[in-house]
Amino acid sequence: SQQGEEDPQALSIQEGENATMNCSYKTSINNLQWYRQNSGRGLVHLILIRSNEREKHSGRLRVTLDTSKKSSSLLITASRAADTASYFCATPDQGAQKLVFGQGTRLTINP
Amino acid sequence: DAGITQSPRHKVTETGTPVTLRCHQTENHRYMYWYRQDPGHGLRLIHYSYGVKDTDKGEVSDGYSVSRSKTEDFLLTLESATSSQTSVYFCAISESSVYTEAFFGQGTRLTVV
Numbered sequence: 001s002q003q004g005e006e007d008p009q010a011l012s013i014q015e016g017e018n019a020t021m022n023c024s025y026k027t028s029i030n031n032l033q034w035y036r037q038n039s040g041r042g043l044v045h046l047i048l049i050r051s052n053e054r055e056k057h058s059g060r061l062r063v064t065l066d067t068s069k070k071s072s073s074l075l076i077t078a079s080r081a082a083d084t085a086s087y088f089c090a091t092p093d094q095g096a097q098k099l100v101f102g103q104g105t106r107l108t109i110n111p
Numbered sequence: 112d113a114g115i116t117q118s119p120r121h122k123v124t125e126t127g128t129p130v131t132l133r134c135h136q137t138e139n140h141r142y143m144y145w146y147r148q149d150p151g152h153g154l155r156l157i158h159y160s161y162g163v164k165d166t167d168k169g170e171v172s173d174g175y176s177v178s179r180s181k182t183e184d185f186l187l188t189l190e191s192a193t194s195s196q197t198s199v200y201f202c203a204i205s206e207s208s209v210y211t212e213a214f215f216g217q218g219t220r221l222t223v224v
Contacts, residue, residue, distance in 0.1 A: 042217050043201070101155075103153030
């Protein structure tokens with residue numbers, strides 16, 4: 001069963017704009033992770049935020065976590081064409097033995 | 112890049128034939144996973160391993176089996192391939208299950224005709 005669900009499914013913006021993607025999940029979690037997938041490639045880990053953290057930054061990425069709402073957001077600032085990719089959130093399953101991925105947000109940055 | 116290699120990268124096979132995909136890691140990570148990725152379904156877990164000879168099913172395990180006889184290798188076998196198993200398969204590894212990041216291979220594109 002899907003634990004994390006991303007929203008929107010697709011997002012198209014102009015280069016230089018900010019992109020925001022959201023992830024909702026169903027059960028209590030230890031951490032939440034965001035991954036990027038370029039077309040035809042494997043997933044690449046972007047950032048991990050623990051349940052006791054509310055916000056985390058990595059370069060142009062900003063992730064927030066609201067455990068009371070069971071939601072997270074990924075903000076990419078000053079987007080570039082190279083940011084065009086699919087973005088996935090992943091959360092531990094109930095048994096905490098494996099990650100469960102959502103269906104992803106497909107982000108397109110237009111020049 | 113994490114040392115994780117999938118083979119083959121592409122394969123076309125006929126319905127009813129057995130197929131084995133290999134995932135090899137050089138990171139000595141304990142956990143290994145097999146996912147399939149299909150349009151509209153995202154990534155779905157097939158099987159995973161939490162140690163040598165220790166494996167468990169994921170959400171879409173029917174028609175698949177796995178084996179892990181060495182830390183570095185995790186094999187995924189389609190006993191009798193069906194067209195519904197046409198997909199892109201990804202292997203992933205992680206050091207400590209859900210508490211650390213996962214590293215993904217480049218994927219294997221499998222077509223069953």
